[in-house]
Amino acid sequence: MPWVLAACAALLVGWIAVLGATLGTSATVRHWDVSWIGLDILEVVGLLATTVLMRLRAAAVAQVAPMTAMVFLVDAWFDVTLSQPGWAYAGALLSAAVIEIPLAALCLLIGWRSSKGPTGTTADRPTAGPRGESRRAAASSPAHPGARAAG
Structure with a gap:
């Protein structure tokens, strides 16, 4: 399936060229308020989900935190690129620098640390083997092709 993703990336590069050649520099947008409120709700949900998963010590925090x-990086990008010149732009830059980018960095750090096991390596985190059992259990099983010989 990686070729599907690569093909989509190639198509997106073409689409970006089309947008660059055809889009204007401004637009009137319906539901501007709903768009921003929705993005902020996603941030709240992400932070709360990350918090709960951390408290539960759930492995899913390694995916949810990043x-x-x-979402925070997208918020910062659109805050800065869509703000009006002057104080609105300065406020967007300040918000990105002091709130959104630091929170994004913290979430990335949480995700990275969560993907490590107790000794700090990804080898500590059990993952599913070919028959659904953990790789550690599969490696110690004599029926597993990668099992070590006894003795």
Whole structure:
């Protein structure tokens, strides 16, 4: 399936060229308020989900925290690029620098640390083997092709 993703990336590069050649520099937008409120709700949900998963010591925090970071980075990008010149732009830059980017960095750090096991390596985190059992259990099983010979 990686070729599907690569093909989509190639198509997106073409689409970006089309947008660059055809989009204007301004637009009138319906539901501007709903768009921003929705983005902020996603941030709240991401932060709360990350918090709960951390408290539960759930492995899913390694995926949820980086997704939350991406939402904060998207928020910072659109705050800065869509703000009006002057105080609105300065406020957007300040918000990005002091709130959104630091929170994104914290979420990325949480996700990275969560993907490590107790000794700090990804080898500590059990993952599913070919028959659904953990790789550690599969490696110690004599029926597993990668099992070590006894003795």
